[in-house]
Amino acid sequence: MKQKPTLKVIAKELDVSVSTVSKALRDSKEIGEETKNKVKAFAKLYNYKPNNIALSLKNKKTKTLGVIIPEIVHHFFTTVISGIENYANEKGYNVIVGLSNESFKKEVINLEMLANGSIDGFIISVAKETLSAKDYHHLYETIDQGIPIVMFDRVIDEIECDKVIVDDIKTSEKAVQKLLNSGCKHIGIISTKDYVSVGRLRTEGYINALKSNGIDVDKNLILKIDDKFNSDDNLEFLEQQIFDYFESNDVDGLFAVNELYAITAMKVARQKGLSIPNDLQIIGFTDGVLSKHAFPPLTTISQHGFEMGEEAAKLLIERLENTDDDEEAFKTTVVKTDIIERETTKL
């Protein structure tokens, strides 16, 4: 086992000073050609690489980004991470991932654990529990300590920071409009409780679309699922709610604010003998593997998670590397969405 060499051991070995080695490797003109070559050759031979931790301490920069998300077993979030990683690596940054599991407490712990020097900035999608409790002190404190935050997807309006979102309202309007155009008369929505910002906004878009088409909004057609926790755990509960919804409502078009709701709705509809898309057309928000491989393949809204991740990383790194200390204004990037037409909607 050969330990990584340090400047010190190289210096001793070559009988020069540590500073000389450091400078030689950084190609400083203070050092003579001969010595430089000698040092470089030696360093290469022993595969010297500067110690990141020491550099971090010195530079007060870790070149790593902290990403905190509610869950990782989730297509959208992993797509975003992918985008973050991609951009971050290009710029020489690493990515530490922290999972909140939708828990406020875990989110706080993760944030504090990483805020002690481990990372230069955060990219966060806030936990549902945080959203419903409206306790944002940990976020304020982090920002107050000079650690920049970029929020994506689930965003808190009142916090001033960079944000990457999708125009949930407009996109939802577009989706519902498509349903309308395809002949749907009674369009329902399966959404989340209002404390989840994206759920609230998508519901708003749904309502807007109906109104602008002169259709009265029937509150019964708006189903707001309450799932504070990982939705995979209470699938039966979800199914039951959707089942009841179908029992008491007669819809021919359905807009679901996420993939799981859409897929589950399809399943329940199938149980009830409904034919998709003939009896019922469905559009889901967020495109994932489920939609793609569903039967029939689900028409969805692509949020372009990869681009969102890239954009978030870009905003963060730009802020980190902006040395002219005239504080740049916070930006909110709106990533475009697309409707991916598959087979749960008619043309």
Add this chain to the structure above:
Amino acid sequence: MKQKPTLKVIAKELDVSVSTVSKALRDSKEIGEETKNKVKAFAKLYNYKPNNIALSLKNKKTKTLGVIIPEIVHHFFTTVISGIENYANEKGYNVIVGLSNESFKKEVINLEMLANGSIDGFIISVAKETLSAKDYHHLYETIDQGIPIVMFDRVIDEIECDKVIVDDIKTSEKAVQKLLNSGCKHIGIISTKDYVSVGRLRTEGYINALKSNGIDVDKNLILKIDDKFNSDDNLEFLEQQIFDYFESNDVDGLFAVNELYAITAMKVARQKGLSIPNDLQIIGFTDGVLSKHAFPPLTTISQHGFEMGEEAAKLLIERLENTDDDEEAFKTTVVKTDIIERETTKL
């Protein structure tokens, strides 16, 4: 913006020495009660938290684990990460994620980037490109530098390190046996090329099961897909291969070595008018969202990714914290598998 206080500023503020502050906070008996209380109160007030980077430098331990996986938009891998995170966080460790995207080069870069002090140890599932190129120098070098590696899922036999695997052979035997028991006469397998260890082993299990039932192995029934890259990208290619396979072979039972192959096979079978499970029974390896929500729901083998992650983290952390320098022998943990019976198989 209030910067995080350091020991130095606390010391200056309270007019004591840095050492005194440090000791007071660590409750050393060298420091008088009065001073201790004063320091602690002040530290609490200003929310002092020791700087992780400084600690890492001093202790030569970063308390972070490096996880390198081929892709993150993948149910199995995210489940494993979940398990790793869970165990690691419990033990006070953080997790840095690096993606190889199945590329040898990116794997090497990631490894080297993190091996320079950023992490204490690695958890790796090797990229397909690395596997097919059989170039493992980066792994050997890492281990040689004293950085422990734990491999999971895609494992390299000849490298000595801790490993977490599933008994691919036995599990596949079990699956094929189940197909046999359910009345299948002509069982096929959709596998990967042999350089992917798990593909090779699962094929081996398939062959074993047939042989031990006195059935001749028909090479034509073994389809080995070649996908060096992200399988999502060449879905049509996959479909085409499976389509051709069905054209030239008549099977009533199918064992697929991963979820995507199974789901795609179902899709192709449906196109060909086959009824599942009446005309064709299918079992897929690796349980994910797709299987659960497929129509009909797919019978699969659960690999218990979460447990695999926990186990990998456990092995790694145990090795890291094992201070008695009698090198512990390398362990290979075999995580149990289960067949999750859903609706693509008969009882």
Add this chain to the structure above:
DNA sequence: TCTTACAACTACAACGATTTCGTGTTGATA
């Protein structure tokens, strides 16, 4: 011959924390 300039290097401080080894004061004991 004495500056002066320059090349080529070294010493030292600093980043933030811990830890070992002192050191000065107090009170008790011989």
Add this chain to the structure above:
DNA sequence: TATCAACACGAAATCGTTGTAGTTGTAAGA
């Protein structure tokens, strides 16, 4: 009164690296 232990604290080294500020030695210029 001299000695010593206990107590409470401080100085300095250390981790690995970099940047600034010296410190040499040599050669050119006056």
